[in-house]
Amino acid sequence: MAFPVSEDKIMDAETALGMRLPDPLRNRLKIQNGGEVSASDDNWLLYPVHDASDKKRLSRTANDIVTETKNARKWRGFPPGAVAIAANGSGDLLILQPGSDNVFLWEHDKGATCPILVEWVEQSRG
Secondary structure (H helix, E strand, O other): OOOOOOHHHHHHHHHHHOOOOOHHHHHHHHHOOOOEEEEOOEEEEEOOOOOOOOHHHHHHOOOOHHHHHHHHOOOOOOOOOOEEEEEOOOOOEEEEOOOOOOEEEEEOOOOEEEEEOEEOOOOOOO
16 A cells, blocks of 8 residues: 655655656655556556655565665666666566656666656556
8 A cells, every 4th residue: 555755755765866756756656655557558566765754664665766776777788877666577667767757668678668658646456
């Protein structure tokens, strides 16, 4: 279950990442810090912003955007300076690239990226 996060925690993540997150993502995180988004007929788990304000939020944000980006930057073919924002469970990632507010699909097996449209409204697990 996703939960809201404060502006200061988003700003802390942006500082650690060296990049301002696009407004649609920032707005989504403020309302629902994590959860699912839809893009290219696939469901993606959105990485939350780290929130240590209580034990429950700390445990729910263990796979935060900063940690997951640091891990992704170690992978062969991951674009330099990119930020990982979501995963589909099969190794592909949704990413942000420096200088662009667009979201890109990064295919881990090809090392290829392409722009992708994201539905920022959380998808139900119906």
